[in-house]
Amino acid sequence: MEADTAATDHVAAGPTSSPLILAEGLTKVFGTFTAVDAVDFRVERGEAFGFLGPNGAGKSSTMRMIGCVSPLTAGRLQILGLDPATDGPAIRSRLGVVPQQDTLDLEMTVRENLYIYGRYFGLPRAALRPKVAELLEFAQLADRADSKVEPLSGGMKRRLTIARSLINDPDILLLDEPTTGLDPQARHVLWDRLYRLKHEGVTLVLTTHYMDEAEQLCDRLVVMDKGRIVAEGSPRSLIQEHSTREVAELRFAPGENGVAAEKLTGRFAGANERVEALPDRVLLYVADGEAAIARAHEVGLSPVSSLVRRSTLEDVFLRLTGRSLVD
Template identity: 80%
Template sequence: MSAPETAEVLARNSDEAAEALISAQGLTKRFADFTAVDGIDFDVRRGEAFGFLGPNGAGKSSTMRMIGCVAPVTAGTLRILGRDPATQGPAIRARLGVVPQQDTLDLELTVRENLYVYGRYFGMSRAALRPKVDELMDFAQLSERANAKVEPLSGGMKRRLTIARSLINDPEILLLDEPTTGLDPQARHVLWDRLYRLKQAGVTLVLTTHYMDEAEQLCDRLVVMDGGRIVAEGSPQELIAAHSTREVAELRFAPGANAAAAERLSAALTGDRERIEALPDRVLLYVADGERAVARSHEIDLFPLSSLVRRSTLEDVFLRLTGRSLVD
């Protein structure tokens, strides 16, 4: 089958599958003696930003490598753009953009050369690549470094180059595995801005992260993974509404005194959805009204060293669902 035909068939197939660009049922990945992904179901719809949230080792990257048609599926069904990765890997990969967890740039080549060479892997012509490479360097704010080697660039610049590179074939789906891990806060915000623009341009984003702020910023819908399974699914707001309370009061007591304080505070809670989480360094009160909970703590003569009232985040959802925090 020639390439233009392949592209047409893919386009038609994806129109039919407008509801789900990616669809997985019972998706499983096993290595010799270890199950990384344990029978998960999910659908990714066209134009949405879909996230896999979970700690390291939850099975996110293995899932991404199966979606990227790199690692074979052990069991279950996976369809990407309506196609089976087992038999049509190269045709699917021609329509994907991939941002791996670790950069795979050639550090000896220039920014421009990295983009050019990568485009050639997709079978793109030299003439067509020239304007595309310029456009992407502009997008990644790297035009001034076009002819500089990649080696000395900052981590954030390298990451932006990796993202630019993943867009060389105008992918229908962009896969991002931990896109901002290891970057400083400013570099993360620049990157989020670029990703947000892509989302606005209609690119379907699939990303993994163990940062709840990243998931909240970027994802329309996400699944929470733990131990190879999906433990919850929904929009960030839905997940918070379903699995946490509106507010959280964080009370910090003297070292060693947190557990005992939590014990006494639990008697002071009222609502049936309210609960207490005792962490080594602080006590979290999941309540409807945080200020009132702090006041009640004072009423029973518990005076924390510091207290903070905030709204619930995905971090709290994760703690609630798994009993552990996201970033260890």
């Protein structure tokens, strides 16, 4: 997969009468704290669906309910047409789960990790051998099949964890922060593996902190904040709805950003156009970045440097959830 290929350029699965996952008023409460506050969403067969949000937004609590390891407090949740409250084991047998932290057996070989995990699902030995070989090729680990897991790189371990999650041919693959801690090269290799799975018909449900990852992989996503869904759509539609086509970044001498922002505020009147002053630069959310920079010069401003870039999902995310850190 090319690095600049957006998932939104491909046709997602259309709505059907029976989504693989259906949540209505889904709620999770811990004591007096509401982690997930009456959210609604549906995941269709064959699509890649993402949960984005800052820490504490409710993403992990939602994923745990989908994974049938945490009961819902209120609302309705249906997975593969089944009820997690009564059909948990049956649902889990059809899920593949990639946790945020790898849980591989470090003392075993790559091949043994796959083989033993398959035996947990009751797969017969004769069927496991070709399946393990297939997954080793898929994860690009065939040449390390007999190596111990412990000395493998982070990217290799992550690919092995994903391969292991596919041993039971799951209907849904749940991925919690799949590329956290990986270097850029390893992330792109992993994206390629997930991209292949999606186009082979595997339904992906993931959480991620990486906006570029969401743009690459997700057909649709929801942005969560404080337990609620604040936006939903494809990456492209979210950018169109909540941001502008371009962003002009202007850098001024120390201490001048605030003054420059004041001079520019109110001079852009298009949909979602606005001015945002940051400690190190001024952002102009506009339809035409070059025209916005020219307008800054017209009012007597002389930025030290400037650039124009396309608006991204990160711009949407920060506008909807804020720039403040959440503990």
